[in-house]
Amino acid sequence: MTRRHRLLLSFIAVVICTPSSVTLADGIPPHLPVSDLGLRTVDGRVHHFRVSLATRPADRQRGLMFVTELADDQGMLFDNGRPAIPSMWMKNTPLSLDMLFIRADGSISSIARETVPYSRALILSAEPVRAVLELKGGTCERLGIEPGDTVLHPLFGDKDSPPSAGR
DSSP states (O other), rough: OOOHHHHHHHHHHHHHHHHHHHHHSSOOOTTEEEEEEEEEEETOOEEEEEEEOSSSSHHHHHHTTTTTOOOEEEEEEEEEEEEHHHHHHHHTOOOOOEEEETTTTTTTEEEOOOOOOOOOOOOOSSSSSEEEEETTTTTHHHHHHOOOOOSGGGGTTTTTTTBBBOO
16 A cells, blocks of 8 residues: 555544544534424413434433533434433533423423532432423523423424434
8 A cells, every 4th residue: 555545544433433532522413303492481482492312221221421512502412212210410521401301291391500510419300200301500591491381302202293304
């Protein structure tokens, strides 16, 4: 193999490997499906988000660990599959998050606001919930999102929610 071929192969390897490394270090892993989600407040305002769906056990376990950047309209939706009391924590998570605990009907049961990065303290729901939505810390305060508001997404049987978009 000539020096030129080796140089070309090295360049291709760097180009192929770099986007994955940057994405995993800075943002949400790219293999997760992405979906549109709405949050409707009791006064009728709807806030729109693009969320990555963590449905597999490995994806739910990793969550937003190691993610250093999260857009204001970005988040992760953890589907338990059925109502359960989830046990969350912030281990290896450098960003403060708002965790919304969501009942099977899409109503927000409780919110853990502006969680502490890297904390190993358990964050629990007060009751069994179908899912947990993680948003950038401070989002609920900024948008006026409270327990009792509604999450609009097909996961909760909402037929009027925005269509899902694969990635």
